[in-house]
Amino acid sequence: MSLAVLELVSIILLLCTAEVLPGQPQSRDPPTQSLDEFRQRYLLPLISSDTRNCTLNACESLGIVSQLLMLINSMPNGTQSPARDQRLPKPKMDVHGNGDANSDEINAMTHLANFDLVKRVRQIESRLRSVEQPIWHLSSGSQIEWNHCTSGVCRCNPDTKSFTCWNTNLKSVPVTQVIPMNMVSIDLSRNILSTLHKDTFRGLTLLKELDISNNVLDFLPFDLFQDLDSLLHLRIQNNQLEDIDPRTFWKLRNLNILDLSKNEIGLLPESIFFHAQRLTVINMCDNQIKNFPPNLLRDQLELEELDMSRNKIERLGSGSVRSLEKLKTLDFGWNQIAKIDDDFFAGLKSLRILMLHNNRISSISGTIFNNLVNLVTLDLTMNRISHIDGQAFVGLKHLNELLLGQNSMSSIPADLFLHVSALTRLTLFSNNLTTLEEDDFRGLGSLKILMLNNNILKYFDARAFEPLTQLEKLHPSAVVPPPGALTPTS
Structure with a gap:
């Protein structure tokens, strides 16, 4: 009996032995009757048989899962009780012995437990479907077989050794399609594939590009890519993947570009990239990742x-990117980062673009950016920064663009910009700045754009703008008063 089938049995057992919570509303036709019927028809014969001689195959298991999902979906508005081991709290009783009026909370918790149960059943369904999925005909790659490929339902090009079924509404790969084993490029994007058989790409050792993006994939067999030693580009973005087996990419020793963006991945196994050591681009943006x-x-x-943007990462810990000496672009924008260890960026001597916008950073230390000697763009927009150490940007001699808008800065630390002489654009809009002092912009002789709008400036020293000899755009525009005057901005 396969692991998926064993897990299926355990879930069915939990569901079929569930109790109704006290105070839980009852329907006229209790769902337990349907569950009992399901137990008698499917479960008892299964668990009474000798598991050592079990002949239940994936297709038969899938039939059981389908019946179970139909049963769950037919239950009225989540009134089905959770499994016993969910241990939801019992409803409180008032002094008269009646149920607590706040039964909506219990209903919501029960619904959540049922939702998790349905999710687990669907995950098993995906595994079983991957075993029973049809696969196309793989051929040796002769000219005759390439001719067969071109006569298939998808487009096949013998000259470029490429194949595409792009945007053809496929629910599964076409079984009549001939796929020569010297294929170099396959495009299955923009279809409605929900899973793939583990042998779909077996033997395609010369394949260099594979695109299965923009489908509804919610499960990938861990050995789906095991023969793709020559693969360079793999695109899986915009699917419904929640989990990735740690072994999924272990055979992709030559992979350069991996795009897993726009999925539902919540957990990244630490060893997932251990054997794919030639990656140059990893895109994990727009997932549900909490831990890096x-x-x-x-x-x-x-x-x-x-690109790790648009996730739910809360902290960047020491040593996580220390060995990435060739990294040029790093994007952690649109996360929930509140803490960054001071040496997190220590080894990134080639980094040119660093995106940390739309997070929860409240302060910047004097050493956090110390080793970013080639940094050109630093985006800290829309955080909660109220304090920046005056030495924070020392050593950023190539910094060209510094974005500090939409934070909580009330003043500019002394000599903050003294060592960023290459800076041409500085944004400080939507902060809490009330005054500008004489030396606030000292060192910015190359600055061309300065954004100061949406602050609460009341006074500024006119000499503050004297170092800005190359300034082309100041927003809001203002008439600079005579040197030495401390002048109200109004």
Whole structure:
């Protein structure tokens, strides 16, 4: 009996032995009757058989899952009780022995437990479907077989050794399609594939590009890519993946570009990239990732671009990206980062673009950016920054663009910009600045754009703008008063 089938049995047992919570509303036709019927028809024969000689195959298991899902979906508005081991709290009783009027909370918790149960059943359904999925005909790659490929339902090009079924409304790969084993490029994007058989790409050792993006994939067999030693580009973005097996990419030793953006991935196994050591681009943006594992990228010595934006990461810990000496672009924008260890960026000597906008950062230390000697763009927009150490930007001699808008700065620390002489654009809009002092912009002789709008400036020293000899745009525009005057902005 397969692991998926065993897990199926355990879930069915939990569901079929569930109790109704005290105070839980009852329907006229209790769902327990349907569950009992389901138990008698499917479960008892299954668990009474000798599991050592079990002949239940994936297709038969899938039939049981389908019946179970139909049963769950037919239950009225989440009134089905959760499994016993969910241990939801019993409803409180008032002094008269009646149920607590706040039964909506219990209903919501019960519904949540049922939702989790349905999710687990659907995950098993996906695994079973991947075993029973049809696969196309793989051929040796002769000219005759390439001719067969071109006569299939999808487009096949013998000259470029490429194949595409782009935007053809496929629910599964076409079984009549001939796929020569010397194929170089396959595009299955923009379809409605929900899973793939583990042998779909078996033997395609020369494949360099694979695009399965923009489908409804919610499960990938861990050995789906095991023969793709030559693969360079893999695109899986815009699917419904919630979990990735740690072994999924272990055979992709030559992979350069991996796009897993716009999925529902919540947990990244720390070893997921351990054997794919030639990655130059990893895109994990727009997922549900909360934790950035410290050893996730330990072997990615060739990585040049990493996009972790639009996730739920709360902290960036020491050593997580220390070995990425070739990294040029790093994006952690649109997360929930409140804490960054001071040496997090220590090894990124080639970094040029650093995006930290739309987070919860409240202060910037004097050493956090120390080693970013080639940094050109630093975006800290829309955080909660109220304090910046005056030495924070020392050493950023190539910094061209510094974005500090929409924070909580009330003043500019002394000599903050003294060592960023290459800066041409500085945004400080939507902060809490009330005054500008004489030396606030000292060192910004190359600055061309300065955004100060939406602050609460009341007074500024006219000499504050004297270092800005190359300034082309000041917003809001203002008439600079005579030197030496402390002048109200109004």
